Amino acid sequence: MFRGPALPHSWPYIGEVARSLLGVLLAAAAALHWASPAAAVAAGGTAAIVGATALQGSAVRRLPIACAVSLGLGLATFLGHLSTGHTWLFVPTALAWTLGAGLLWALSSAAGLAAAAGGALLVAAAPTALGWSATFWSALGAAGLAVAAGLLQVVLVAAWPRQRWVAQRTALADAYGWVATTARRLALDPAASWDPTPLMDLREAVGATDRQARRRPPAFRGTHAWPERIAMTVNALRADADDPAVREVLLACADALAAIGAGGRAAALDARMALRRAEDHAAALSGSAATAAQRLHGQVAKAGALQLTGWPTAMHTGQTAPRRLLTYLRSAWGRILAQCNGDSPILRHASRLTAAVVIGLVVARVTETPQGYWIALTALLVLRPETAHTYTRCVSRIAGVTAGVVVASVITVLWQPSGLVAVTLAVAVLGLAYAVAGYGAVPLYAALAGAIVFLVDLGGTIDSPAMGQRVVATVIGGGLAVASHVVLPDRALVRLRQRAGELLRAESEYAATVVRAFVHPLAHPEDTLSSVWQRVTRARSAFEAAAGGVRAEMAQVRHWLTAYRAALNAITGACAALEGQLAAVHHATLDPRFVVAVDDYVDALRGELPSAGQMWTIDARHLAEADAQLRQAAGVLGKQDTSQRVLVAETETITRHLLTVAELS
Known part of the structure; x- marks a missing residue:
């Protein structure tokens, strides 16, 4: 129901992951003890999602964001438990939520993922046979426990802050x-x-x-x-x-x-x-x-x-x-409204997500399959507003989800865990998801799906027919996700602009890696440079493939493609010339002022990550400033720093052509 941060293999944040998992365990166990299994699922899921949100890479506004996510997930829990027993109300509710969740990607990927996770809590709500009054109070209680679970994570984060950030704040204040x-x-x-x-x-x-x-x-x-x-x-x-x-x-x-x-x-x-x-x-x-x-x-x-x-x-x-x-709220609303046009990849994603979820829920309700909610749940897990390698990434996630569902369901059929045992298993597999997050989509989504299986099954047992229904539902949900991309693809010019942004980002990363090597030695130069160049090659192939699908007779597009290719080819040539100088670089005698100037130039090259569906672009102002400051800092170079003098000359070429690309974008 969420995607955890990609932890480095050295596990520097193991303490914070343990804190997050502890919150999930406590929230689910408390809800299971004081309420119902359905409420425990909502509480445990909310704690897991808020815990992942709190593990974001920046400390700025982390606690307010976690509180806002808790309230949003509580609302999703309330709506799901209130409407799940009435198909005529449940399907429109899910439609409205998933449409909004898709549009929230306009704000950030974190907002989009959190809203999709709320949709997962909504569609996974178990139907009940209670009357309206009892259903209302039951839904309100489950929502209250979900919000409390999220706030528990907030308390744990406040009481157990990331120790690395303490040192960072001190260093920042000193700077x-x-x-x-x-x-x-x-x-x-x-x-x-x-x-x-x-x-x-x-x-x-x-x-x-x-x-x-x-x-x-x-x-x-x-x-x-x-x-x-x-x-x-x-x-x-x-x-x-x-x-x-x-x-x-x-x-x-x-x-x-x-x-x-x-x-x-x-x-x-x-x-x-x-x-x-x-x-x-x-x-x-x-x-x-x-x-x-x-x-x-x-x-x-x-x-x-x-x-x-x-x-x-x-x-x-x-x-x-x-x-x-x-x-901020007015600005956010304006950014969402700006995506409400036919060319917006965000609106296309929202439409694909809504169609897949609604069709999945209708199929599940018409066939009256108890495990049918996995159709919509799978669609929520695997659909993203991406235009690069769309089918490959989507199929990888589907494969991971299917594998996780099969393995976890087999364990539940053979072992029949329930209650605290199932909660403990879910938390353990969730920890495994954090551990394998850096190894690709298949292991990550397999672990996430396994954790969801153990969590939703904590209230009872599952038999072999139910396991089969769940696997079939997962495959159908994956098929709907892929079909939604086929039926509602992004427009050709939009795909071309996205591929152009991806190529620009790959070229900029290649340039940043080469430039940085002039002041900081690379641990494995050949492997590192080969890796970034391969990314450039793949991005260029995708760009040319997208260009082939655009009407070449359009003069404006044709001129733009010509200028874009020429600028990026010039950047590649400058980087190749710099690579030839790396063998003669001496790092030990460099003036620290020049090192700082190069580091700032590298930061300008790498730029900021754009919101989902937005083309990656260069911050032209920052790049121009960094280039001017780098040339000014070249005055501190010594006679022995000949390679760095070549660097200053070539970075001027790189900057000029990147600024040209920025104007073209």
Whole structure:
């Protein structure tokens, strides 16, 4: 009913996974003791989903998000238990929920997955023969237990926070304090040197190694990369620090950064007042100094908003928490409405999901098959708003779900576990899902399906005919999922744009890997470079296949394809030239300031992960700034750093063509 985060093979988060599993065990056991098996299924499922949500890669607004997910799952539980006994009400309820769940992917993949998990709780609700009044109170009780189970996970998260984040917060505060001190020193003495060791310590504390940066890019770039970017902008302003207005901008931003690093109740107010001073002095500047000062002001404001409030625009507006929430809800509603058009991959996914679930429920109710809800449940598990390798990924998930259902059902038939034994088995298999999450879709979804089987069977036994019905229902649900992609495919131009984004992302990752190797040695250079190049090759093949399905006689599309291919080919050529220089790279003598500049450029290349169904694009502004700062940092290179000088020349080529691609997108 959910997808856990892909844990690295070294299991650094085993304590937090154990905390999450403990919450599932306690919630399901308590509901089983005080209520019914159906309520225990809802409570255990909610605890599992909220526990997975709390294991996201960023600490920003984690507890409020977990609370919101708990309430949403409680609503799904209530609607499912209230309507499941009446087909005429149950099917429209499931239709409305799944349509909304599909559209929530417009906000984020986490929102879409949580809503789909709520749909799983809804369709898996067991029918009852109670009257309306008894059904209402039973549904309300089950929903209450589900919300309580989610809040139990919130309490456990608050009482047992991720220990790694404690070190990260300390390193982040130290980095902001160091940038503030550096800004003051450069304002008073532009010729002063600066050692960015605290910035490098921050990157190490966050775990922004090459592999980890790819695994959790938003967690790093969303909050922890800002001290690096601010430091580079401060350094860019040092050339104009003799100007009194520039000096005042640096001093005011230093005060804001000091407040951001120190935190506390008055930090937001102090930072906002300092930023107003910086804005007033920046308005008196002109030319390149004004551009850099305005960029510094914007960066400090956004960093303060993320660090102190968790809301990207709060430092600019000074909004209160309720006002920020209302603004966010309006923005979310606008993003959902923006997807309500025929070209939207999100709307197509919502339509596919709704059709598969509704057809599955109708078939199950018409045939009166007790295990028929697995048709809709399978569709909810395997359907995603993706346009790359759609059938391959969907079939892989179906294979995993089917395997998990078969194995777990065989165990339940032979062993007949129930009650706490079944709950314990479900929790154990759920832990297995976390362990195998990094090994592919088949083992992950097999473990998830197995955990669901043990959880829904905790109230009783299952016989061989029921097991057969469940397997058949799973296969039918997978068939409906694939058929929905066939009947409602994305439009050709939409697929082409998605493939173009995937190719751009692969090319950018290839460039980022090569560029980063000039300042950080690769553990296995040949294997790493071969791996990223293979991803580029696969993405290029998919792009060309999509291009072949588009009307080539359309002049606008034809010109766009020509320009796009030329730009990406130039990027590939520059990366190939850089690869030839890697053998002569010397890392030990590099100036740390150049290393920081290259790291920021690599972050700009890797960009932010887009929302589901959105084309991956380059942040042109960040890339241009990072390229300019990299060329400025090249001034600290020594005579022996010849390879890095070649790097600076080739990154200028990469940047130019990536900015061209950004304009084409």
